[in-house]
Amino acid sequence: QLVAGALKNPVGTSPLGEIIRRKSARNAVVVVNDLTRPTPNQQILPPLLAEIEQAGIKAEDITLIIATGIHRHHTGEENRRVFGEEIAARYKIVNHDCDRNLLSLGRLSNGLELEINRTAAQADLLVTIGVVGLHYFAGYSGGRKSILPGIASRQAIEANHKMMSDRRACLGNYQDNPVSDLMLEAARRAGVDFILNVVTQSKQDIAYCSAGDVELAWLEAVRFCEKISTVEIASRADIVIASCGGYPKDINMYQAQKALDSALLAVKPGGSIILAAECREGLGEDTFQAWIEQSDCPQDIVDRFNHRFELGGHKAYAICRVLDHAQIFLLSELSPDLVWKMYMQPVKSLEEAMSLAMERQGHGADILVLPEATKIAVTVHRA
Template sequence: MSLLSQAVAPQGELLDEPTIIQTLEPLRGRFTGQKVLVLIPDHTRTLPLPQLFRLVADVLGDASQLDFMIALGTHPPMTDEHIRQILGLTEEERRDNYGHVGLLNHEWADPETLVSIGTVTQERVREIAGERWHPTLGGDVDILINRAAVEADGIVILGPTFPHEVVGFSGGAKYFFPGISGADMINVTHWLGALAGVRGTIGVKDTPVRALIHEAATHLGTPTTLIALVVQGGGLGGMFVGDYLEAWSAAADLSSERHIVWVEQPYRFILSVAPPMYDELWTAGKAMYKLDPALADGGELVIYAPHLEEVSVVHGHYISEIGYHTAPYFLNQWERFAHVPLGVVAHSTHVRGDGAWLDGQEVPRVKVTLASRIGPEECARLNLGYLDPDSINLEDYAGREDEGVLLVRKAGETLYRSRGDS
């Protein structure tokens, strides 16, 4: 199976519903009488999910069993009400029109939900990592995945592709690892990405982490079809349906055209507004990742998230212990942090950015400040700057690009990159 269908809207336009329906139509009848698992994102990704859920459920309506699973990775489980909300379903619609459709959370921490499909040997990880290899990546990697993926007759991945801090571009097989995987793959992929650094990874199509994810995916025997989406605003600028490698590749190419803003010079100060869909710093960190390549050495980035009160529901105790630091800080004191999951250490370095270790001291490349409901004492413990969000008037930062000041009103999905950093 290669690409079954595709549609791309002209720059500045969106695909209309008849075009979306036509692009999905080749899937009709491909799964008749089969048990189908559809993987979808949670609320931290922008896409017209209520529309797409209905259209995909319709086109797969002759499946013997149809389940939609939220590829949470290690994000907190969603309540039934929240799932209905992101799908745009009332209780009555859920009961009367979609009662036959399973709506499931991936539960990465429950071993009963996982099954091993093989191993990526340490030797193979080292080969894939290349110059990014470091002994902290550990040994062989057990490829644990939600058993629903193994028990299904067919898998359909429905998700957007954006520049991504860990893997280069999101989407595709990332919905397996870390989307519905166990801790080993989550930790190794994220730490490998951290060793490469955000600025060396984000917006790069072919990365070691993407290669590792694709390597692991070869161990899954369930036939997989990808509906790769390129989101613009609240709609679709493009969609590619078919083989999960080819559809993702095409979507990543389009995303590189539509989701990267090139600036002539890096900025000394960036006010990066994290939208409410990032309800903890674990995800609101994207307001840093997507702007880091456009921030000058010695500059400051403020994550403005006046709604945010939580660092991480799942991992907060570890983050509170280690704070936010650069990769050299951890690598030069590894014995202090070896007990912390690699994925958590990776998150810490992603938020803090690049740096160096000189004379036993950490020297960060930039300053990162948090303007949220997390108070100044906690920010100090986390090794982040603090700014009172109520003291900020966004308009004070608008239109000041010539002064080296950038305001980004919705950060987290569009990558900003300085031409001097390319």
Template sequence: MTLKTYELPYGDTVKTVALPEDEVIAEVRTKSFTPIPKEAVKSKILEAIRNPIGIGPLDERVKPGDTVCFICNDLTRVANSFDFMPVFLDELNRLGVPDDHMKIVFSLGAHRKMTRDEMAEAVGEEVAARVPMFNSDCYADQDFEYFGQTTRGTPVLINKLLCDVDHVILTGTIVFHYFAGFGGGRKAILPGCAAMETIRMNHQWMMDDRVGLGITTGNPCYEDQVEGVERFAKGRDLFLFNAVLNAKHEFLRMYAGHWVKAHLEACKFVREVYGVPIPREADLVIVSCGGYPKDINAYQMQKTMDNARIAVKKGGAVILVAECREGSGNQKFEDTCRRLGSYDAIVKELKEHFVMGANKAFAVTRNMQKAPYFLVSSLDPKLAKELMFAGCVTTIEEALALVRPIVGEHPSVILMPEGSLTVPLLPEN
């Protein structure tokens, strides 16, 4: 029996584990695509901006003196905004838009507000010193303008900061999303810069059987988001810049142009990069979110749980490596799990009245219906139990001891060190 040591990202460090090589049936990683060299990043950004998909270039759309609002990802997403935002500002300066005619809104959705230092870290200190920056706070009702309802009944309430400018530029990165199909694109606005009631009504579709990873056509959540943004977009100029990164946060490709057409084109590449074939389901999946900020809290690590669920056998077990330095990440999520105590009770209550935060309780515990999840985490073990995890320890070795009664002494193992990104593809898919 030959042992091999594997590393799984954890916060800003790694956790290691030695496993028999013949028990590991797959190590799920993003496909190897040559990243854009650092010295070529600026030119590739400009190339994408100046050759957009499905829409005219900025120099045909932007007039001197126009006003621009950029939408940037919050601290829960890796976006490399600090690389492309200085290029964007300089390009718009070249087109006659001064810095004082531009601003940045961070698309928080229902996430916590960012500090000024966190904003500056996201976009770079140079950009932070040049243009004003704002949080989109979904709870500040007075900050939103109403654009009617979607055909599915979602009220379209969008942050006013996006409504008083000539151009809105949506930025971010694209990965698979567990119920909206893919991240990026329209999500910068809805849910990113939408009011809580808009987010709540849209997100209730996560309980529909038609939603899922990589699904856009026929996905009621995705289609509702697109329709909502279409209502906002009437008479406005929207421009998209989305990038696809690898697990090392390096740029692989950049897409710019029409906020739907360019996004869907990018999604084709996302399938190539992050969809990873596996031979079969395993007795045991050992998965990492990919380190900070993907494992910043339990709220965010749920996406990794969905990906791991695909790879584990019914009745097997999952060891989830996630630091969770900010705890659960959402009080409503935490309280719902503590109060209701079971998946069935959570489903019943949400079907009667869908509540944001409580929806995460559904998303987390749904995964546990296939296999128990054991945490390797700094999360308080008492809290982990209340969130219905099967155990919470600080090393993978301790977790292995806990799962042995479930998976046996010689389980088949799938390792997922980039678990928030990679989507396992079974042979029948």
């Protein structure tokens, strides 16, 4: 009902059917999330796709493009699991490739050349779906992120991510965030006609849905997300226990890292963070792993980032920002040697982690638990 209501009452645009008829659109691209971003696709996509078809675009002329950014491609089996058997059989589903099948849309205001997926750029109708949640340097996910980084070139993604070193590019900030601003400019340049974004609760239940303009509808979802995800605490804690919230948010360290930024907002300088993250697929990205393996200390990674940005390496840099502030104990399936190489301390159980953290911080230590850290932005109360 939330999805149907949003489609009938879009924010900042005409209803989708009217847009299709006005443009005389004969084909459509729907940009969808990859499996690293839990999305209630089987609740979102059927009513959206039905509306597109009812306005006159045939199923065979609708393409779903997976916004992989630089992530690995989906397999056919993963598409069936993520989108459902019926959608996987009825519609063409393709993985975005950040190195191929690109079209330049010119330069953005900062001089960056914007190249995006050619099929999306040439579509009569461009629609994106997304989940709005906290993001460690874009402020919030969803909306404009479907284009940059979702279906952009490697070079554009790298240039945008490099801006994460700006202090305004941080968790929960969207009003004065240079990374987010450039993403929005890219989405406008790409000509996104319509978005459908949701805010989810545990187990992917939809708490809020907005549709319409790529900026205005997204902001509606952001404001809702801000209300339910911001938690005020009296003071920072000596020990913060953080969980990613389970699979797929902890599918690998590349994704699990995001929980550390929430923990960073909550822990005292010199404190301890206990991160519970399965990481069944290891570190999750080759460049990220290379930066870790080729370093001798965290400062090596910081210096390398400041000298030359490389996508994937930015994750290693993000971890080092946290390590500069706190000790990290990691409960995962990663090998102890690899955990040590990330300058974290491996533990085999939560009990072991607590024992080590209490020993480090003292037995009168304040403890804070963040069960789904990637969904929480902590603020400290100011008297």
